[in-house]
Amino acid sequence: MYLNNPIALTQILIIIRTNKNNGDQMNGPWVEKYRPRSLDEIVGQDHIVKRLKRYVKEGSMPNLMFSGPAGVGKTTAALALAKTILGEYWRQNFLELNASDARGIDTVRTNIKNFCRLKPVGAPFRIIFLDEVDNMTKDAQHALRREMEMYTKTASFILSCNYSSKIIDPIQSRCAIFRFTSIKGEGIIKRLETVAEAEKIDLDKNAIESIVYFAEGDLRKAINILQSSASTSAQITEENVYEVVSKARPKDVRIMINKALDGDFLGARDLLREIMVTQGTSGEDMITQIYQEVSRMAFEESIQKNDYIKLIESIGEYDYRIREGANPRIQLEALLTKFLSKAKAE
Numbered sequence: 001m002y003l004n005n006p007i008a009l010t011q012i013l014i015i016i017r018t019n020k021n022n023g024d025q026m027n028g029p030w031v032e033k034y035r036p037r038s039l040d041e042i043v044g045q046d047h048i049v050k051r052l053k054r055y056v057k058e059g060s061m062p063n064l065m066f067s068g069p070a071g072v073g074k075t076t077a078a079l080a081l082a083k084t085i086l087g088e089y090w091r092q093n094f095l096e097l098n099a100s101d102a103r104g105i106d107t108v109r110t111n112i113k114n115f116c117r118l119k120p121v122g123a124p125f126r127i128i129f130l131d132e133v134d135n136m137t138k139d140a141q142h143a144l145r146r147e148m149e150m151y152t153k154t155a156s157f158i159l160s161c162n163y164s165s166k167i168i169d170p171i172q173s174r175c176a177i178f179r180f181t182s183i184k185g186e187g188i189i190k191r192l193e194t195v196a197e198a199e200k201i202d203l204d205k206n207a208i209e210s211i212v213y214f215a216e217g218d219l220r221k222a223i224n225i226l227q228s229s230a231s232t233s234a235q236i237t238e239e240n241v242y243e244v245v246s247k248a249r250p251k252d253v254r255i256m257i258n259k260a261l262d263g264d265f266l267g268a269r270d271l272l273r274e275i276m277v278t279q280g281t282s283g284e285d286m287i288t289q290i291y292q293e294v295s296r297m298a299f300e301e302s303i304q305k306n307d308y309i310k311l312i313e314s315i316g317e318y319d320y321r322i323r324e325g326a327n328p329r330i331q332l333e334a335l336l337t338k339f340l341s342k343a344k345a346e
Helices: 006-027 046-058 074-089 105-117 138-150 185-198 205-215 219-230 238-245 250-261 265-278 283-299 305-323 328-345
Strands: 064-067 094-098 126-131 155-161 176-179
Touching: 046 074, 046 176, 064 074, 074 126, 074 155, 094 105, 105 126, 105 138, 185 205, 185 219, 205 219, 205 238, 219 238, 250 265, 250 283, 250 328, 265 283, 265 328, 283 305, 283 328, 305 328
Parallel strands: 064 155, 064 176, 094 126, 126 155
Antiparallel strands: none
16 A cells, blocks of 8 residues: 555655664764754863854854864864854865874865865855864875965864874964863763763762763763663662773772882782783773872872872883783783882882
């Protein structure tokens, strides 16, 4: 019956497609589902949002460079700015490229040049957003600089990078640079509570603190940890978070450090092995957590200033060795001897 009725068949296809899209939205990544849609919703970058709103008010903008660590809102700010300043025709006038994939000079000479040549549709200008531009080759960056010069009247560029030092000076001098900072704990907690309420999740206070600790200012990582923890239970506890992140508990790391500082090398070594084997913590994560706990102990004045400087120097040395391929457990045990040396010196 429906096959002979094109209108009814079309309606059925629309319903199926709509249901599929709704299902994808519900089951998709929460970082996309709860990504801020406007500049006002961006978390923790008030000093930058204030300046971007000026461009929206003026209806024009220079070339911009967003620099900062991962997961702090660079891509979100670029999308929100483009949608606001370009209006309803933002899709036709917006080009997004990830420079990690399209990093060669051919991309600049073809995709970007062809897009810039077209006249804006229902908008004052076009916007090209290049994510992770610090991964572009030097030749591609020089070619990009040329395109930025030629199409100043019809297009503006937004460049996103983790390290602005990897961008050639001619490009940096043509951009207004915005330096994004890590999200503070208060901002992450507020956003996690909003997501948890929307998803009807019971989020324990200790669980929130653990997520903030492991996120290290990365809001995207925090939301991903929350979603992973919620996949097994609607009631998230501190234990759920530890199972997801596969990292050591901060209190265990603190106990291990104190054992080494007290001269109990065997006790510290046994606890290190238990953490790495039982909890599945990698060598790189382990040394990062040791650094975090030592820094906290110095802040709490549990470690003297001179001792802290020496320990940080040792942590940096063994971190380099592990990243260069040395055996993590051997290097971490060797690091514990540095803490033991401090104990003997006292």
